[in-house]
Amino acid sequence: METMELLVIRREEQAPGIISLELARPDGRPLPHFDAGAHIDLHLGPGLVRQYSLCNAPGEREVYEIGVLREPNSRGGSLTVHERALPGERMTVGGPRNLFELGDAGHYVLVGAGIGITPILAMAEALAASGRSFEAHYFVRAESHIAFRRRITSTPLARHFHVHVNGPDGTDMAAVDTMLARPAGDRQLYVCGPNGFIEMLREAAAVRGWNDDDIRFERFAAPPVNGATNRPFTVTLARSRQTFEIAPDQTVLSVLEGAGVDIPFSCEQGVCGACVTTVLAGEIDHRDSYLSAAEKAGGRLFMPCCSRARSDCLVLDI
Numbered sequence: 590m591e592t593m594e595l596l597v598i599r600r601e602e603q604a605p606g607i608i609s610l611e612l613a614r615p616d617g618r619p620l621p622h623f624d625a626g627a628h629i630d631l632h633l634g635p636g637l638v639r640q641y642s643l644c645n646a647p648g649e650r651e652v653y654e655i656g657v658l659r660e661p662n663s664r665g666g667s668l669t670v671h672e673r674a675l676p677g678e679r680m681t682v683g684g685p686r687n688l689f690e691l692g693d694a695g696h697y698v699l700v701g702a703g704i705g706i707t708p709i710l711a712m713a714e715a716l717a718a719s720g721r722s723f724e725a726h727y728f729v730r731a732e733s734h735i736a737f738r739r740r741i742t743s744t745p746l747a748r749h750f751h752v753h754v755n756g757p758d759g760t761d762m763a764a765v766d767t768m769l770a771r772p773a774g775d776r777q778l779y780v781c782g783p784n785g786f787i788e789m790l791r792e793a794a795a796v797r798g799w800n801d802d803d804i805r806f807e808r809f810a811a812p813p814v815n816g817a818t819n820r821p822f823t824v825t826l827a828r829s830r831q832t833f834e835i836a837p838d839q840t841v842l843s844v845l846e847g848a849g850v851d852i853p854f855s856c857e858q859g860v861c862g863a864c865v866t867t868v869l870a871g872e873i874d875h876r877d878s879y880l881s882a883a884e885k886a887g888g889r890l891f892m893p894c895c896s897r898a899r900s901d902c903l904v905l906d907i
Contacts, residue, residue: 592632592683593620597674598652603736604729606659607704609644610674611652612682619650625715626689626708626779626807629653630855631670632681638855639666642781642807643685644707644737646714653682656736658704683855688862688879689807691715695775697723698768700790702782706736708807709781713746725750726768728760728786760786765793772799780806784878801882808860808878822898826850826907827869841893841903850907852893859895866891871903 599611614620625647628640645654657674660667674680689708691697697716701709706727716723725746729735732754735742741750751768753761769778769790778799780790787806794804819837824844826832833844842864845852855863859877868891875885877892884890891903 592630592681595620595653595680595682597676597678597680600674600676603656603738604734607656607736608659608671608674609654609656609737610670611645611654612680613652615679617651620653621685622650623647623653623685624687625691625712627685627687627711628689628708628861629655629685630683631666632683633666633669633673637665637669638683639670640856640861642689642708642711644710646718647711648718653685656704656707686861689779689781689805691779692777692805694777694803695722695773696777697721698776698778699723699725700728700768700778700780700782701726702728702786703730703734704736704809705780705782705786705807706741707781709779710737710740710746712779713749717746717749723749724768726753726764727751728753728755728764728782730755760789765790769794769797769799772797772803774800774803776803778804780804781808784808819897822900823902824898825902825904827904828907835897840895841891841897845893845907852907854894857894859892862892864892864894866893867906869904869906872899873897873903874899 595612596615597610598613601609603609623643628642630638630640632638641655643653644656657667657670659671691712699709699712713725740746753764755761780787821837822835824833824835824841835841835844842854853863855861859879862879868889873888873891874897876896880890
């Protein structure tokens with residue numbers, strides 16, 4: 590994927606552990622257009638690429654704005670950004686790409702939790718600009734953790750936003766009940782946040798009669814696989830007729846990349862969809878959070894960065 594060298598022109602502390610960055614071309618030329626829900630890739634070092642949602646209004650092309658949470662268990666991405674991304678620093682950026690697009694609906698329910706507010710902000714800006722009907726909900730653990738406070742409370746977006754401060758028992762379920770109360774066919778739900786929050790909302794929506802097709806979500810990491818025991822298997826590439834052994838502690842992606850097989854990838858967590866591959870034969874053990882339930886049931890699409898095989902062999906269309 591083509592990359593750009595962008596300059597950090599502004600850095601701001603938004604909330605405890607959360608910074609926002611504005612990135613621009615050094616010569617001031619317009620940046621590529623993006624739609625609400627899009628993200629960019631930050632290339633932070635050899636083999637270190639991380640995705641961050643764009644949170645500014647989609648019509649803006651002077652800058653890209655992102656929010657970055659400093660993760661206590663960072664694999665290197667957020668820590669590197671927090672330490673390195675200072676005003677004047679150059680960053681290698683890929684994208685934008687969009688795996689979390691707005692669909693067509695009569696009314697939109699946008700929900701963000703924690704750093705998951707970033708794509709929700711861009712969606713709110715786009716919907717407000719086009720005059721479409723929407724409401725936005727932001728769940729935080731404490732008042733002090735409200736990021737992008739000015740935009741949410743002191744701009745025209747404020748009339749659409751509802752901020753929910755979680756109590757000592759966790760998520761404000763009264764707020765959840767209210768926002769999910771009317772699962773009419775022309776309403777769509779968009780959710781971004783921690784895995785546990787997303788799963789809670791999906792279950793709550795299903796109980797209240799929402800159709801799965803009307804629920805869209807974006808994760809920042811793949812959910813843990815409960816009780817998964819890795820077993821070895823083989824992968825055969827149909828076009829080159831090469832066969833590779835995949836050990837319990839290896840991913841298909843790492844083995845293929847190590848053998849020089851050209852396969853696109855980005856997040857390596859089953860979240861972004863960059864490495865999706867077609868399976869011609871074999872049974873897949875899906876461990877990603879990118880493919881829909883229908884796509885997984887179809888048994889044709891496979892995420893080599895994290896998913897494995899239930900059968901002894903997978904044949905890939907590579």
